[in-house]
Amino acid sequence: MPPVTDQAAQAAHTDPDAPATLVPALTSLLDGRWAALRADLRAQMGGEPYQDPIGLTVEAHRARVLDQLQALTATDRPGLGFDKAHGGGGDIGGSVVSFEMLGFGDLSLMVKAGVQWGLFGGAVQLLGTAPHHERYLRRIKDLDLLGCFAMTEHGHGSDVQHLRTTATYDPDAGEFVVHTPDRDAMKEYIGNAARDGRMAVVFAQLVTRGDSRGVHAFMVPIRDDAGTAAAGVTIEDCGPKAGLNGVDNGRLGFDHVRIPRDALLDRFGDVAPDGTYTSPIESDARRFFTMLGTLIRGRVSVGGSAGSATKRALALAVRYGELRRQFTKPDGEEVVVLDYLGHQRKLLPALATTYALHFAQDELVAALHDTGADAPEEEQRRLESRAAGMKVANTWHATRTIQAAREACGGAGYLAENLLPGLKADTDVFTTFEGDNTVLLQLVAKGLLTDYKDSFQNLSPLATARIVAERVLGAVAERTAARKVLDRLTEGDDREALFDRDWQVKLFEDREQHVLESVADRLRKAGDNPFGVFNAAQDHVLRAGRVHTDRLVLEAFVRAIDRCPDPGAKALLERVCDLYALANIEADRAWFLEHGRLSAGRSKAVIAAVNTLCAELRPHARTLVDAFGIPRQYLAAPMLDGSAS
Known part of the structure; x- marks a missing residue:
């Protein structure tokens, strides 16, 4: 595919009125704290020859990946996470961002690099002491010791x-x-x-x-x-x-x-x-969990790399969706497939979720970077729980979205040369390595339940009863107030209600709190059969971990919008955030209806709002995927030949 100028690429956007500054403004916000590093990595990646490993034998693929790994040692990427005393950069967050950026290319290279420098080297650094660091770290960084x-x-x-x-x-x-x-x-x-x-x-x-x-x-x-x-x-x-x-x-x-x-x-x-x-x-048990807690960097990197693969799949599918035409209007003109609502629903809610997860992942990386090895145990535990929830959210989202992107590209998406089958195959295992997702959701819920239990420890029965009563009364009051707001807004414009950010956040918070209280009540009855009670409540436990992560992701998105300095980008992200929130609510409408958080009429309005948002964001789809800043050679799929990509 011949390279094109930035002006030609901009002209190809379906949104002709988008200012030329919109994509750079979005990219700047997405790049966040490590923007300079991401820019350097893009330049490095864009300047290196790259070809997807289509048709290679296993041995040829392994040999190529080892060659690419050795080529990486000529850059500063391998040492970013190691101490400066051993030739590293002392930049833990930067090392995770580097692995995340590798996720735009051959994921075998990302995984092998992660094994060598993240897992093997990270274990030596985090579980060893000075003699081990002196003996091994520089050799690991330089690939003298694989x-x-x-x-x-x-x-x-x-x-x-x-x-x-x-x-x-x-x-x-x-x-x-x-x-x-x-x-x-x-x-x-x-x-x-x-x-x-x-x-x-x-x-x-x-x-x-x-x-x-x-x-x-x-x-x-x-x-x-x-x-x-x-x-x-x-x-x-x-x-x-x-x-x-x-x-x-x-x-x-x-x-x-x-x-x-x-x-x-x-x-x-x-x-x-x-x-x-x-x-x-x-304590042997406490020592074990403390030791494992230090090794979450790999888990965070897997989540970030899954996000990169998802972005790549969406960029391919959106670009193809703007090229492919199928069936005609009454005037005889063939319809661009991305103009169909069904096609938009395959891709645009997933695109909104990808943005939301990116901002939450960025906050997680910053927290990992800022949390020192000697941080209090409670802080380390919460970071581990957060990392587990984000790894689950990122990898399950990747699995669903890459499949949707493949389907959105029809038969072209099934051809290996168009990259989506490789992305689908390579990311499939992400849901079960670096922690099986089901087990990790239980870890998230366990942390929430521990916090819940801790708030009741060392209290007299009377004080405990008072807190419970206050929580119940507070919850009833809050839900009553929410119901009044709901009733008031129901009488007016649905858009006023559904697009109210405070209402969205409160709905996510209320769902999380209700599910957590329900799990705690069930497990409190464990008695002489704790396993049986836990097993019977496992579906609630997993839901607790999921809805907690959903709430964290939404709040991260809101904070990202608040710090966006560009008015045009900010306005666009407001709509993208609405789509993330309302698509999430739509997917869980059964729960919201069963628990009285949505009326039947409001539930139907949520569906209509998602449709409206898809239509509003359709002209901006290309802008949103271009803002990911994926190097062009990683989007060189034959199905896009002839596009300004």
Whole structure:
């Protein structure tokens, strides 16, 4: 596809009256705190040769991705998240943004880079101490040492606390003995293991003096410099996958493999030469969750990269939707498919949600960057919960939206050359790696329930009853007031009600609070059967995590609009935010109706409002996707030939 000038691209917009400053204004707001870095990364990416890995064999794809990984070491991207003392940039937020930007291209490269520098390097940095940092970090950054993050086991994926690989300390030899007791304890789906990795951070149950002290991380060599498996290490190739075939996923097993005592990454627990165990955190369970909480950077990066893939799919589908014509009007003119309401509904609510998730992701990255490793436990826990909710929202949205984009492009969207099948295949696993989404929603709900419970701890029964009564009365009063507002607005213009931002936010807040209270009431009755009660309430638990995240996303969007300095961009984003909020309400109309938050008439008005917003935003669709700033070579699909793209 021949390059075109910015003027030609602007002229091709369906919105001829849009000012030339609108796309840059939106891009500036989207780029946010790391705008300069994003601009630099776009320039780097735009200047590098790129071709999607269509038709490559697994081995050829793996070789290409390794070559691309090595090319990245010539830039400053690999070291952004490492300490400056070890050749890094000391910019945690910047490192996550860098992975997010890689998500516009071959996602195998993003994942392999994430394994090497985010997971493997991040584990050494966050779980190790100064000697480990000195020995390994610069080598990891420079690709002198390729490594793996060996946590997941065949029989225990999400249940990390009960992994069965052991690392037993032998005081006579001053060594740990790493062992895989059976096939179910094999490390599974380990990136970099099948082909390129030389060392792995292995998560195993630490056993010393006959006592198990829970899961810890160990540096374990898996290959020698020639690529031969180390003694006692079994390596298997996972083989072709549905997607991400440029990543060499493998299985690892250990048959009484001996490693030195200092191979233990000892920030949260250490073993003396005589086998004495010490830790700054006394509780084994608390230590485990604290350790895992430090490793959320990968989870945040996966969510951001899923967002990038979603933006790419929408940019392709919107551009094609403005080119493709099908069926005729009475005057004989063929209709551009994006002019059909059904087509708009496939893409525009998803586009609005993508904007909303972007702003929430941007706030999450800033919070991760600003929250130091020594932050209070409560702050770390809330960050972990927020990261979990955003990873769920981003990855499930990617799965739904990329499928919708594929369908919106018809048969052209099914051709590999038009990129959407690859995006669909590569992002599919995002919903179940770096934390299965269902499990992560439970983590979000657990954090909410903990906060809920904490507000009642150390109170007398009378004080607790008073708080409950006040909450009930307050909730009744608020809902009564909301009902009065609803009734008043129902008598007037629906637009006045549905497009009132305070009403939208309060509706999201009220839904979250009601669901959380309902879950708490159910779980309070656990008694002698806590698992049975929890399992029976699991649908409510998952809903609590979802609606909490929805509320955070909407509030992040509102804050982004408030800080937008450009009047035209701000006005457009107000409508996009309306579409996000009302499409969310429309999707959950059953709940709002069942719980008396919407009247039947208002529920129907929500549908009409979504239709109206789709029509209002249709002329701006191209502007909105152009503002993502995706380098043009990543949109080089033959179905767009002839477009000004």
